[in-house]
Amino acid sequence: MSQKILISIDAMGGANSPSAVVEAIGRFLATNGDTFFQIYGKKMDVLPYVILHQLPKNRYKLINCDEAISDDDKPTEAWRNGKNSSMRKAIEAVQNGQAHTVVSCGNTGALMLIAKMLLGTIGNIKRPAIAGVFPNMKKDKTIVLDMGANLECSETHLFQFALMGSCFARALFQKENPKVGILNVGSETSKGRELEQMTYKILEESELNFVGFVEGHEVAQGKVDVLVTDGFSGNIFLKASEGAAGACIDLVKASIEKGNVIAKLAGLVLKQSIGKSFKHLSPDANNGAMFMGLKGIVIKSHGSASVDGIVNAISTAHQLVEYDINTKISEELALFEAKGVGLNFVDIIKQTSAKILGLKE
Amino acid sequence: MSQKILISIDAMGGANSPSAVVEAIGRFLATNGDTFFQIYGKKMDVLPYVILHQLPKNRYKLINCDEAISDDDKPTEAWRNGKNSSMRKAIEAVQNGQAHTVVSCGNTGALMLIAKMLLGTIGNIKRPAIAGVFPNMKKDKTIVLDMGANLECSETHLFQFALMGSCFARALFQKENPKVGILNVGSETSKGRELEQMTYKILEESELNFVGFVEGHEVAQGKVDVLVTDGFSGNIFLKASEGAAGACIDLVKASIEKGNVIAKLAGLVLKQSIGKSFKHLSPDANNGAMFMGLKGIVIKSHGSASVDGIVNAISTAHQLVEYDINTKISEELALFEAKGVGLNFVDIIKQTSAKILGLKE
Incomplete structure (x- = not known):
């Protein structure tokens, strides 16, 4: 059996680890013959689940790591003190070329920092972004980035997010020419801050399929495949949506x-069909965010993801390896940079002054 | 009959004007004996509805205005060209002391600009904010500001929003000591941009009931009575919530x-109780945003509000006049400013330099 996709996985992060992680690996292996897992975690904690879920022996390797990074650890502490942690070791597997991708349910900030330090960024990208999957009403999905890695951004960052997000949408949704929009307070071209205005000008000139500004309520309607915004706004957008959807589901349940008895019976009848409709919206169905812009495919699963959710995150990792997403991003970046699109004045000035001074930036 | 509350109303703005506006006036008058309306609009358009809804003759005055500002007008155009418009005339009634408050369903940007130009701002407030009412799961409501008047803000602005929002919550919800939070990407004190960090320091020192940072999904849970944020984030927050709630309601309906026939019957049974639960969330139930910080009580109704919605907006205006909100805001501002709370370094430097140079700011 040829096992061409090598996935390294941190078995210790998240609320349901290692049990849910190992069960998800088992379930994924059952339908994906081309995959081999390197499982990083405390052997005595992980092994019982490996036995319980009968992982096939030739399809995984369990690597013992005595340390685990917790959700309370500060990223800088995790970087300094977590040298033997399962998270770090799992990322090192990608760094050393032993794995194509890494998946973790652990501490987001620590995962980002360690991955950035070990793997570095692609080309001119200085700010990796967190790209998440947001369900929309077209029974379709929208890639949203940045979800919170960079609270303040420049128009160059947003342009790079648009480019990387387009690659992600192509890989995940098989859309040749994904529609890109900028999150804004209005759809008219005069709306927004300087950031949205400047990004508009760059994206308009680019060859991306740019459709303009998108308002908060239009995302759920499926107006775009890729939504770009700074990490502060992206985080507010996602959590506000999550809060409102959660409140609505609670209200339906409560009512x-x-x-009366008849209402309860009616509720039983509808439970299944409503549940089915809402499945598409569940965090588990959309689990698996990519840390984009890193030299390596790093996938973050929700900390509280269920087995189904983790299977989805693994599946995203698998799809992105197959698509060879980082090569695609590098190629597109090089193409745009050759044309000078996406460099802001500050960058151009920096580059020019660096040339004059004979310095490398 | 003593009519102590004088409300001026722009009958021409919004999608359902003037019919819904006039009907709402009639409905409000039926239960509020203390109110007198000055209705501004095209007489030949408005009069038929006045007759239809039998407005009592001694409770209103209809003032003819041949012009109306449309939703497509740019605020600056509306200001320059709309001198005889119903919106401007309705605001002038407040400016001239002929009315205690003004209500309009019209163009938000135009209403803000004209109101700011004619009425001016209270004390040291340079940036009026739009404060909206957001329903939460405690069967309670949260005041959110700014909803989009000021896309970029300083910590001084956010402090003033917190103070004004607290007055609003006291007036509307009869809460003695409303809980104030700052919208942020995380609840830990280290989270956020410089704006959130600096605002935290000011609010911590203030005597407002400050509870810290609030994440996007916690607002719907009713964590705070007043949520402060810049106008960009506030707008994204509200529209994202609106989009997600709308999507959920559509999904329930679709399922x-x-x-099958049984599901449809069950749907009929549940329709009423689900509808009842969701009533609390509807835009109409929460209609009526206040433009805070102006020398005058200016209430903006949704452009697409129904009669019920407009009645709620009028009712908010009425409550704020009774509470004498602007006097309360002025008093609190003076109190805090006497203590030096809420002035940022830039303000202090400006004030000091103005004193040195013998200039008024």
Whole structure:
């Protein structure tokens, strides 16, 4: 059996580790013959689940790591003190070329910092972004980036996010020419801050499929495949959506529970079909964010993801390896940079002055 | 009959004007004996509805205005060219002391600009904010500001928003000591941009009931009574929530409609109780945003508000006049400014240099 996709996985991060992680590996292996897992974690904690879920012996390797990074660890502490942690070792597997991709349910900030330090960034990208998958009403999905890695951004960053997000949408949704929009307070071209205005000008000149500004309520309607914004706004956008959807689901449940016997019976009848509709919206169905712009495919699963959710995150990692996403991003970046699109004045000035002074930036 | 509350109203703005506006006035008058309306609009358009809804003759005055500002007008155009418009005339009634408050369903940007130009701002407030009402799961409501008037803000602005929002919450919800939070990407004190960090320091020192940072999904849970943020983030927050809630409601409807006969029957049974639960969330139930910081009570109704929604906006205006909100805001501002709380370094430097140079700012 040829096992061409090598996935390294941190078995210790998240609320349901290592049990849910190992079960997800088992489930993924059952339908994906081309994959081999390197599982990093405390052997005595992980092994019982490996046995329980009967992972096939020739399809995984369990590497013992005595340390684990917790959700409370500060990223800088995790970087300094977590040299033997399962998270770090799993990332090192990608760094050393032993794995094509790494998946973790652990501490987001620590994962980003360690991955950035060990793997570095692609080409001119200085700010890796977190790209998440957001469900929309077209029974489709929208890539949103940045979700919170960079609270303040320049138009160059947003342009790079648009380019990387387009590659992600192509890989995940098989869309040849994904529609890109900028999150804004209005759809008219005069709206927004200087950031949105400047990014608009760059994207308009680019060859991306740019459709303009998108308002908060239009994303759920499926207006775009890729939504770019700074990490502060992206985080607010996602959590506000999550809060409102959660509140609505709770209200539907409460109005069934508070009802009379007939209402309760009716609720039972509808439970299945409503549940089915909402499945598409669940965090598990959309689990697996990519840290884009790193020299390596790093996938972050929700800390509280269920087995289904982790299977989805693994599946995203697998798809991105198959698509060879980072090569695609490098090629597109080189193409745009050759044309000078996406460099802001500050960058041009920096580059020019560096040339004059004979310095490398 | 003593009519102590004088409300001036722009009958021409919004999608359902003047019919819904006039009907709302009639409905409000039926239960509020203390109110007198000055209705500004095209007489021949408005009069038929006045007759239809039998407005009592001694409770209103209809003032003819041949012009109306449309939603497509740019604020600056509306200011320059709309001198005889119903919106401007309605605001002038407040400016001239003929009315206590003004209500309009019209163009938000135009209403803000004209109101700011005619009425001016309270004390040291240079940036009026739009404060909206956001429903939460405690069957309670949260004041959110700014909703989009000031896309970029300083910590001084956010402090002033916190103070004004607290007055709003006291007036509207009769809460003695409303809880104030700052919208942020995380609840830990280290999280956020410089704006959130600096605002935290000011609010911590203030005597407002400051509870710290609030994440996007925690607002719907009712964590705070007043949520402060810059206008860009506030707008994204509200529209994202609106989009997600709308998507959920559509999904519930679709799963009932697509179901079999039994599902449809069950849907009929539940329709009423679900509808009742969701009523609290509807834009109409939360209609009526205040433009805070102006020398005058200016209430903006949704452009697409129904009669119920406009009645709620009028009711908010009425409550704020009764509470004498602007006097309360002025008093609190003076109190805090006497202590030096809420002035940032730039303000202090400006004030000091103005004193040295013998200039007024």
